[in-house]
Amino acid sequence: MHPAVRSVILALSLGALAGGSGRACADATADSHDTDARYFDLLDLHGTPRTASDRSFNIFFDAGSWHGYSLPPVDDPATGFTGPFVHSLRAGQWVGLRMAELQLQDAATHRDIALVPLESHAAPGYLVRSFQAPALAVKQALFFADSWHALVRIELTSSTAQDVDLGIAGQVMPSLAAGLAQEGDSVVQTFPRSRSRLTTRLHVDDAAAYRVTLAGANYRIDSTQAMHLQPNQTVVVFVDQTLVYDAQAETPPPVDDAKAWLQDRARWADYLKSIAASERPDLADDVTRRVAVKAAMTLLGNWRAARGDLHHDGVIPSYANPDFNGFWAWDSWKHAAALAQFAPELARNQMRAMFDYQATDGMVPDCVFLDQAGNNWRDSKPPLAAWATLEIFRATGDTAFLAEMYDKLVRYHRWWFQARDHDHNGLAEYGSTDGTRKAAAWESGMDNAVRFDGIHMLQNGRNAWSIDQESVDLNAYLYAEKRDLAQIAEKLGRGQEQKQWLEEAAAMRRAIQTRMFDPADGYFFDAKLGRDERVRVYGSEGWAPLWAGVADADQAAAVVRVMLDPGKFATFLPFPTLAKDDSKFSPIKGYWRGPVWLDQAYFGVEALRRYGYEQQANEMTHRLVLHARGLTEQAPFYENYDPLTGQGYQSRHFSWAAASYLLLLRRSASGEHGDRQIE
CATH class of the missing domain: 2.70.98.50 (putative glycoside hydrolase family protein from bacillus halodurans)
Known part of the structure; x- marks a missing residue:
């Protein structure tokens, strides 16, 4: 018709x-x-x-x-x-x-x-x-x-x-x-x-x-x-x-x-009005509007109200997958950041739903369910909660929500260094509460990433284990979180705490730059504990320091050259989770060994923007929108995509893919990081 x-x-x-x-x-x-x-x-x-x-x-x-x-x-x-x-x-x-x-x-x-x-x-x-x-x-x-x-x-x-x-x-x-x-x-x-x-x-x-x-x-x-x-x-x-x-x-x-x-x-008129107000001017309106509205419909289609042992509303990863009938921490942070644009109360509740189960030591579990007997306490998920909280504040100006979340965020942040810093050098590792490699890989969110193929487990204490390498994405997120907590402390009038967070961030930045950047290869890598050795796998984690503002200008330029190399990451659908020229690159069935995951692609685009590569960021955004097969037509959002063809795979109606596209398409994308500047 x-x-x-x-x-x-x-x-x-x-x-x-x-x-x-x-x-x-x-x-x-x-x-x-x-x-x-x-x-x-x-x-x-x-x-x-x-x-x-x-x-x-x-x-x-x-x-x-x-x-x-x-x-x-x-x-x-x-x-x-x-x-x-x-x-x-x-x-x-x-x-x-x-x-x-x-x-x-x-x-x-x-x-x-x-x-x-x-x-x-x-x-x-x-x-x-x-x-x-x-x-x-x-x-x-x-x-x-x-x-x-x-x-x-x-x-x-x-x-x-x-x-x-x-x-x-x-x-x-x-x-x-x-x-x-x-x-x-x-x-x-x-x-x-x-x-x-x-x-x-x-x-x-x-x-x-x-x-x-x-x-x-x-x-x-x-x-x-x-x-x-x-x-x-x-x-x-x-x-x-x-x-x-x-x-x-x-x-x-x-x-x-x-x-x-x-x-x-x-209610829906308000949603659509909010979404239309955040469109990007550099893509055709009919494209951005349809993709953005479909993304919002996907998130709202996966919205589930508080029931049973879920005490606040939230968004499940995908109703199309029977394994995803609950809320996951890493997913929740991304959902909340996108929901803040058009459904801010749901965004707040998404955060609350996970922190309802925060442990006394500060840990937030991997996932929570209608029946809390199924909650996964074997691991947590990467620390993006403060980022999501600030995204909600930027959209709403809700200082009361910052006050509600601040102490919880601080306890969660401190938990990483208490439970996951084996050698107490201020850089953390992914790990688990049960000592298993499987749960430790889950904690990264990148379950079967190639960089974890050779890991071993080290015990830090009771119910606290680390893998034997410091992951660059984890520490970039923790650096960013210190900067974000500094902003929140400033908004709440806690000047001394703001100063402390900034001092900690500066020290962590120097450690990441020194320990995890390889000048010869021009990229950031995980580092093995106890020795000057890097895990030389070119994965999406290597641009996390740019997204967070950790890299200096020369380091960023080197990483951008790798990101824009068609033989590595500048593929038909850009920014796969493993470089195209890696021998273990598996773009269809590889899960985290080659497909494009939209959260990592979004971080890649924002990494370019943060260091002034605006034209390249726009080009990669165009590819992500126009080359994902069926995205501008009736195809749903998929869990991940083939970087060589744009075909979607795994779970349909995937919430964080929808959230990532909403974040990509917003008009203010280049100013997304607010006051968190490069030092």
Whole structure:
């Protein structure tokens, strides 16, 4: 379909959606018509599950919901939506095949009214479908009122006076049919070995009565009174599907259906306005806007509300991967930095969710889950928490949040030197609490990076082990964190602490420059403990000192020459995690041995900018945006990419890839580091 025609169709759809709730709704949606049309179908959300665990197609989540939905396949003529998929049920599974399937009959003849499908689309913050019958137009919009309530807003517009009988039907997964029950006017679905409940209601008006019918895996809710449709007037009814994770502990708040729609539209209008304000001027608007909005939709699609042992909202790495049903520390810092641009409260909560589990010694665990028994305390993750906190402050000016976080950040920072500095020389190592190489590699975030192939473990104390090399990225991050903590201390009026942080940073900078830069090779490397030996692997960690501002000008120039070498890092999609000419370079299945990870690519671009290589940074940004296959079309964000072809691999809908693209595309990218200058 031509984009202009498609935009007109969506605008008409939104106009009709506005009409059924009066002037206020029309006003609220009028300004968003053109904006929504521009971002129509950024991702293809059509599909139906073949199995309960099917994640082969895209799912719509929003507002922190733990249940999600899709549009039925394009050739499916029935009304309603696919789902729900319940992410909090074990590793996540489909519990329903269809919900809100509209059942219409002529009240006089009791004949079914056949609806012909017209349009089926995903828009920012909702799914929308439209149908027609003789003298009747029907539209359905699925959106989230909050993290508990998914609502379907159903509009019926008749061109003649007529009376109709209205109901809605749904189908659950056959294996879960035994959990269906009636409770008053509602259908309730429960699940084996779970306290979760899914409740479905039909709301025609406050005076309506309903009849519930259950038959195997199918259910139906009918209004017992006919609905009178006046000519050229729109009647609106709602279906509410509410998921409660723990029915013994949660009482979801009541929802005003009509107000919920207005609030949803206003919330998304704010998101889009904030994202549009941060676009880069050096890329075409239609490219940057679509990629940036898709990135925001990805982050918000992976947003999960506080439930169980997760005490604050946060963003999971990817709903498409059953292993990623929790919050990870390193991911969280990147998510928060990007969310600060358009969803600052979620950004704050993302930070809080991890620090809720900070240990008495200052350690923050690798990851946390709905059931804290699964939390990983074998390792932590690279220290970017102060950077993320400052990003939130720069976006919001929220000094109270700095005060809330400062002492926690200090304890986390000090933990690295207490638990991970084997020889007490002021440079830290990655390590683990259990003494395993595997957990130590996890702590780096670069699980199987080539530089760790020859590591050995050294015990520092009880539950504290280091690898036998000082990693250049870790120490660059710790240097940057000292500078960031100095800024926070200054904002909080702690002048003496600011001075101390700056003195520590200066000493650490000299140590990194001396110990980890090789003048002959012109690059930064990890250094082996106890001897003047570097681990000469050209990886993405080597430009972390430029991102942090550690390198002097000559060192930076040497590293930039390596970064811009087409035989090493200036590939078709630039900045792979291992140089192209390394014998272990594996761009497709290598994980951290050659694919492009967008966080490292983003740090690479910012490394160039920090030292004045603005033109080169812009060129690499263009490649990252335009050469990632399908990124400017309907492809999702992937966990990593092939640097030679731009093809995405591993988990789809990957949050930190989306976050990194948002950070890359913001207008103020060259000033991102704020007051943290090169010494």
